[in-house]
Amino acid sequence: MKNFIAITVAAMFASVTLAEPKAVAPVTYIDSEKVSAAFAKGAPLIETPGYKVHAGRRERPGLVELHTQETDVFYVVDGTATFVTGGTMVDGKVVSPGQMRGTSITGGETHHLKKGDVIIVPNGTPHQFTETSNPFLYFIVKPISN
Numbered sequence: 245m246k247n248f249i250a251i252t253v254a255a256m257f258a259s260v261t262l263a264e265p266k267a268v269a270p271v272t273y274i275d276s277e278k279v280s281a282a283f284a285k286g287a288p289l290i291e292t293p294g295y296k297v298h299a300g301r302r303e304r305p306g307l308v309e310l311h312t313q314e315t316d317v318f319y320v321v322d323g324t325a326t327f328v329t330g331g332t333m334v335d336g337k338v339v340s341p342g343q344m345r346g347t348s349i350t351g352g353e354t355h356h357l358k359k360g361d362v363i364i365v366p367n368g369t370p371h372q373f374t375e376t377s378n379p380f381l382y383f384i385v386k387p388i389s390n
Contacts (some may be wrong), residue, residue, distance in 0.1 A: 296386040308333045308346035308372040314386040316365040320357050323380035325373050328352040333370040
């Protein structure tokens, strides 16, 4: 857990420069009941202009995703998954500003994720869950670059 926190903090502030101070955001506290409810259905915990934190839940594979401004920092809470990153997205379509979805990946790297693992997917990198346990639970921290 200490490594996850260190990686998350480093990823969130990787784009901050000392020459350009940012306004300090308020502290956010989310109690365990709200976190449990979010994991029960897979839901955002907080979304701000600078970052997002989601309680991810998967029960089956999904589409390929590519985010042009969001880096995904995943911490696996429970379950297992096969996760493909990189390569080329097949049949990619823009679904909203900065967000693309596709049907599959060619030439990607396969990762077998389990409880306690962390994987960081830089913005612009296609990624896809091709197999998951039911459920597969994970925290996602998404620092947003402008």
